Amino acid sequence: MDSIDMEVLKSCEQWLAGGHRCELITVIKTWGSSPRPEGAMLAMCDDGRVVGSVSGGCIEDDLIDRVRKQGLTRLRPEIVTYGISADEAHRFGLPCGGTIQLAMEPLSTGSLITELLQRLSAHELVARRLDLRTGQVTLGTARAGMALQVSASTLTTLHGPRWRLLIIGAGQLSRFLAQIAVGMDYHVTVCDPREEYRTGWQVEGVELVHGMPDDVVIDMRLDVRCAVLALTHDPKLDDLALMEALKSDAFYVGAIGSRANNAKRRERLKLFDVNDAQLAKLHGPVGIYIGSKTPPEIAVSILAEMTAAKNGVALPTEIQVGNAKNVKNSQPENSSCTNN
The missing domain is CATH 3.40.50.720 (NAD(P)-binding Rossmann-like Domain)
Structure with missing residues (x-):
């Protein structure tokens, strides 16, 4: 049995190998009560397949609907926020007016998903750094106890058994x-x-x-x-x-x-x-x-x-x-x- 993160990453690798466009969506910040923690991931394929979760299901429904109508068109990472207003919190199923901020990342061979999976198979704890302006990715060794970090220019996520x-x-x-x-x-x-x-x-x-x-x-x-x-x-x-x-x-x-x-x-x-x-x-x-x-x-x-x-x-x-x-x-x- 793979962890949820491994299942998401393996799906991304398979989709890319099959010539599909896909996006990796990561919870980077939450306010109030939210169904999923920071670092939770969701992968979306251009044919409508979805693996993982970033909410109780309502935000996923909105993301899927947008893909059906618009396709996967992003060329660079983008930060998207759900649940700022009370109406949005109700619409997207965020309890107690919670708010979730997501990093939407279009993937390519330069996203280093295969290399990341290889290092995770060796039980490494890996820090994946994403340049939010260019989409460039680098991988490094993480320390136990490190947490997800996000700035105006960089998102660092932790992968592997913590x-x-x-x-x-x-x-x-x-x-x-x-x-x-x-x-x-x-x-x-x-x-x-x-x-x-x-x-x-x-x-x-x-x-x-x-x-x-x-x-x-x-x-x-x-x-x-x-x-x-x-x-x-x-x-x-x-x-x-x-x-x-x-x-x-x-x-x-x-x-x-x-x-x-x-x-x-x-x-x-x-x-x-x-x-x-x-x-x-x-x-x-x-x-x-x-x-x-x-x-x-x-x-x-x-x-x-x-x-x-x-x-x-x-x-x-x-x-x-x-x-x-x-x-x-x-x-x-x-x-x-x-x-x-």
Whole structure:
């Protein structure tokens, strides 16, 4: 599964290779409430095809209508603003009088889309600089934490995985987590030293490594844009990795397992000199309570909790798996086939 950005860029590359005219449309600024964040992209082809999104759909409808009536005629980038007046906000479906500013960029071979995709395939974080006066594009290496920048003359957008996720264990649940996380713009690494689990395990765009998990955690030099999930149920693999992860700056550290196993894990981690403040960072049993029983549902549960942590949202304790009160006693707890 590609991220939305990759899907948009690959579509642009294919359209250009097919001799079509196309435009790349990027949200560069928002005021008030808006459906899509800065950096969101939409690609439009001269035959009417559209990939991506810059709003809840209403602005897309207007853009499509303009293409049908006028075609793609821009020769240089242009800045377009939607939603300045209350009437426009209502017409284009912008809640609370929100306003969205878009960069409309006609693409060509000089737009360096193919080179950008090649660098993204190598998991690079790339800064793409567009001269708003001439349409000239340059690519450079970006730093983690950089944000979209726009001036009167230049638009700089960031492309590539700006977040990292380490999954310990190459089981079935890991496949679903990895596939969804890639679509969420994570650079995903799956670590499992067990050959029997690695054999035949492959998810496109995911790095598979066989080192010991605690060594991999140390080598990754986890920062505030990193998350770690321990999913093996094997203390020999999970515990030492969790110890290192909890001592890092990772924004999220989670481990699968029942309430009873989670309590035992916490006691073991204390023996590794993990202090109370570090132990409090551990999400376990991992995920939020949604009654999930299958690996795909558990993956959604875990990534929902992880996303809340990434976005600084404090979830009510009663919806966390470990505190859910409406779990049937007859159901297993957060095993390989349930997160309840």
